[in-house]
Amino acid sequence: MSKLELLSGNEAIAKGAIVAGCNFYSGYPITPSSEIAEEMARLLPMNGGKFIQMEDEIAGMGAAIGASLTGAKALTATSGPGFSLKQEHIGFAIMTEIPVVIINVMRGGPSTGMPTYPAQSDVMQAKWGTHGDHSIIVLCPSSVVESFEYTIKAFNLAEQYRTPVIVLIDEVIAHMSEKVEIFSNSHYRIKNRIKPSVRPEKYNPYNVAFGSVPPLAPYGEGYRFHITGLTHDETGFPSMKARIVQDLQERLIEKIESKLKYFSFYEKYMTDDAEIIIIAYGSVARSAMKAVKDARKVGIKAGLYNPITLWPFNNKRMRRFAKKCKHFLVPEMNMGQMCHEVRSSLYGKNVNVYHLNKANGELISPSEILTKLKGVMHV
Amino acid sequence: MLRVEIRFAGSGGQGIMLASKIVAEAAGIYKGYNIVQTQIYGAAARGELSKSDVIIDDGNIYTVEIGSADILLCLSQEAYKVYHRALKEKGIIILDEYHVKEYDKLKSRYLPFPITRTALNKFKTGLVANIIGVGLITTLGGFFSEDCARKAVKKRVPKDFLNMNLDALEAGFELGKKKNINLCQQEF
The missing domain is CATH 3.40.50.970 (Thiamin diphosphate (ThDP)-binding fold, Pyr/PP domains)
Structure with missing residues (x-):
C-alpha cells in the first residue's frame, strides 16, 4: 500500500x-x-x-x-x-x-x-x-x-x-x-543503535572491544556513565594520555571513513564514455542532468556524477573516472567549495577541472552549463 | 509528449500559492503527470508581487524554473507588467480585467476575464479570484479534468470555506467555456 x-x-x-x-x-x-x-x-x-x-x-x-x-x-x-x-x-x-x-x-x-x-x-x-x-x-x-x-x-x-x-x-x-x-x-528499513548487552555495572560507554562503534545505553534504564567533550578513555572520563587520545582521534575518523563504501550514495549518468564529467549536487544536479542530455544532442560526450554523499567525499571514485575522462566541470552555487575538493581528489592526474560558480541567489540553468561545456570542449 | 509551464502571478494575499498548489495537485496527484511547483519566497508582504510556477510533464522534470510560460495567470497590473513578455509563442495570458486595466488589447492570446468582478458579484468577496483562475486554467488548458480540479480544491482548501471555493471553481469553468480554447489539443 x-x-x-x-x-x-x-x-x-x-x-x-x-x-x-x-x-x-x-x-x-x-x-x-x-x-x-x-x-x-x-x-x-x-x-x-x-x-x-x-x-x-x-x-x-x-x-x-x-x-x-x-x-x-x-x-x-x-x-x-x-x-x-x-x-x-x-x-x-x-x-x-x-x-x-x-x-x-x-x-x-x-x-x-x-x-x-x-x-x-x-x-x-x-x-x-x-x-x-x-x-x-x-x-x-x-x-x-x-x-x-x-x-x-x-x-x-x-x-x-x-x-x-x-x-x-x-x-x-x-x-x-x-x-x-x-x-x-x-x-522502509530502519536501523537502531546497538544497546549494551552487559550489566549496568560492567558497562563502559566507549568500549571498542567489538568494533569501532561502541554500544550506547540510553539514560534512564539503569546504566550510569560519564559524558564529556574532553578527550576520554573507554569509561567516558577525561584522559590526556597520548596513546588513548591518539586512538580516540583515529577511531573517530576511521569508524566513518573506512565504512564509506556502505553509504557512498551517488547518481551517475552516461559517465562510461564521457569526455567531460559534470560533478554537481543538490538542485544544480538537476540542471546538469538536462545539460548533459542537451549536450549529447549537439555531439558533446558529457556525463553526470552527483555525489549525494557529499562527505566523506569519494576520492576513489573520482580517480576511477579520471582513468578514462580527462575533463571535469564543477558547477555550484557558491564560489568553488566542492571544486576545491574535486581538484584535490584528482591531484597528480593529468586532467582539467573547470568551474562554474554563481553565488547571487539565482539558480544555475541548464543552458548556462551547456554554454560552459561548449566553451571548454571547443564545440 | 506533454510539457506545460504555467505561471501564476498577482499580489501577496490573493492566494497565488494556493492556486498553484491546487493545479499541481490536480495535474500531479489526480491526473498522474509529473509536476514541479515552485515559488518566489521573498519577504513579500501582503500587496507585493507574488509569483509561483508549475511545470507539468509526462516525463522527468529536471528544471525547477520556467523561462517562459504556456499559461500566465495575471491577477494584478504589476504582475502583468513584470511577466507578460515571458510568454511562449503559442501561450496564453489569462488576465483579471478588474485589476489589469492596461494591457495590449490587440494580442489575441491575451484573454481578459472578469475574474474578481465575478467573485465580488457572486460571492461578495474577491478572495476566491484565485480559485476562479484555477477553473479557467482547467477549461482553457484541458490538461486535467474538471473532476481532478474539484478533488484538488477539496484537498487543499480549509473545510469552512470549501463550498464557496467549489462554487467559485464552477464559476471559473463557466467563464472558461465561453471561449472555445483547449491548449492541450493544440500543437505545443
Whole structure:
C-alpha cells in the first residue's frame, strides 16, 4: 500500500524523519527551514514524540543531543547562520559519539546573507564547521523524493555509526513541491543503535572491544556513565594520555571513513564514455542532468556524477573516472567549495577541472552549463 | 509528449500559492503527470508581487524554473507588467480585467476575464479570484479534468470555506467555456 502526496522538500524531510522513528525535535525556526519545525510540531505529538522550541539554535542542538542520550531519535533543522551557532555542539556530539540528525537548508551568506534565496554556501561548513579533526557524514538530496529518502538514511547512519549526520539541502528543493510516493512504515528499513548487552555495572560507554562503534545505553534504564567533550578513555572520563587520545582521534575518523563504501550514495549518468564529467549536487544536479542530455544532442560526450554523499567525499571514485575522462566541470552555487575538493581528489592526474560558480541567489540553468561545456570542449 | 509551464502571478494575499498548489495537485496527484511547483519566497508582504510556477510533464522534470510560460495567470497590473513578455509563442495570458486595466488589447492570446468582478458579484468577496483562475486554467488548458480540479480544491482548501471555493471553481469553468480554447489539443 502506498499513497501519493504533493509535498515540499521541507515537508518531505519531516515525514521522512517520522518514518525513520524520530521522536524528538528541538530547534529554533529560521528561514528557509521553518516549515520543518512547523511540520514536526504537527506530526510529533500524533506519533508519540516531543517537540520543543528552544531559545536559540545552540540550545536547539543541545536539547537534541540530550534527548538522544535518553534513547530518542532526535532531529534539529536550521539554515546557514543557525548552523554556525550549532557547530560547537555538533563537535560535542562528534566527540561524545551521540547520534543526531541536523538538517541545514542552505541560503546565501556569509552572515544573515539572503534568507529566501538558494545557495550551496555551507558545503565546507558542514565538513569543517566545528573545530578539531573529525569525519562527518553529509548527504545532499536533489529532489523532494530524495529529501524524504535521505532523511531516513540520515537517521539510520546516525544510529549505526553513533555520529551526527547532516543533510544539506538547497532552498529551492526545500520550498518546491513534487510528488512523493509514501509506503507503509514496514516498507522502509530502519536501523537502531546497538544497546549494551552487559550489566549496568560492567558497562563502559566507549568500549571498542567489538568494533569501532561502541554500544550506547540510553539514560534512564539503569546504566550510569560519564559524558564529556574532553578527550576520554573507554569509561567516558577525561584522559590526556597520548596513546588513548591518539586512538580516540583515529577511531573517530576511521569508524566513518573506512565504512564509506556502505553509504557512498551517488547518481551517475552516461559517465562510461564521457569526455567531460559534470560533478554537481543538490538542485544544480538537476540542471546538469538536462545539460548533459542537451549536450549529447549537439555531439558533446558529457556525463553526470552527483555525489549525494557529499562527505566523506569519494576520492576513489573520482580517480576511477579520471582513468578514462580527462575533463571535469564543477558547477555550484557558491564560489568553488566542492571544486576545491574535486581538484584535490584528482591531484597528480593529468586532467582539467573547470568551474562554474554563481553565488547571487539565482539558480544555475541548464543552458548556462551547456554554454560552459561548449566553451571548454571547443564545440 | 506533454510539457506545460504555467505561471501564476498577482499580489501577496490573493492566494497565488494556493492556486498553484491546487493545479499541481490536480495535474500531479489526480491526473498522474509529473509536476514541479515552485515559488518566489521573498519577504513579500501582503500587496507585493507574488509569483509561483508549475511545470507539468509526462516525463522527468529536471528544471525547477520556467523561462517562459504556456499559461500566465495575471491577477494584478504589476504582475502583468513584470511577466507578460515571458510568454511562449503559442501561450496564453489569462488576465483579471478588474485589476489589469492596461494591457495590449490587440494580442489575441491575451484573454481578459472578469475574474474578481465575478467573485465580488457572486460571492461578495474577491478572495476566491484565485480559485476562479484555477477553473479557467482547467477549461482553457484541458490538461486535467474538471473532476481532478474539484478533488484538488477539496484537498487543499480549509473545510469552512470549501463550498464557496467549489462554487467559485464552477464559476471559473463557466467563464472558461465561453471561449472555445483547449491548449492541450493544440500543437505545443
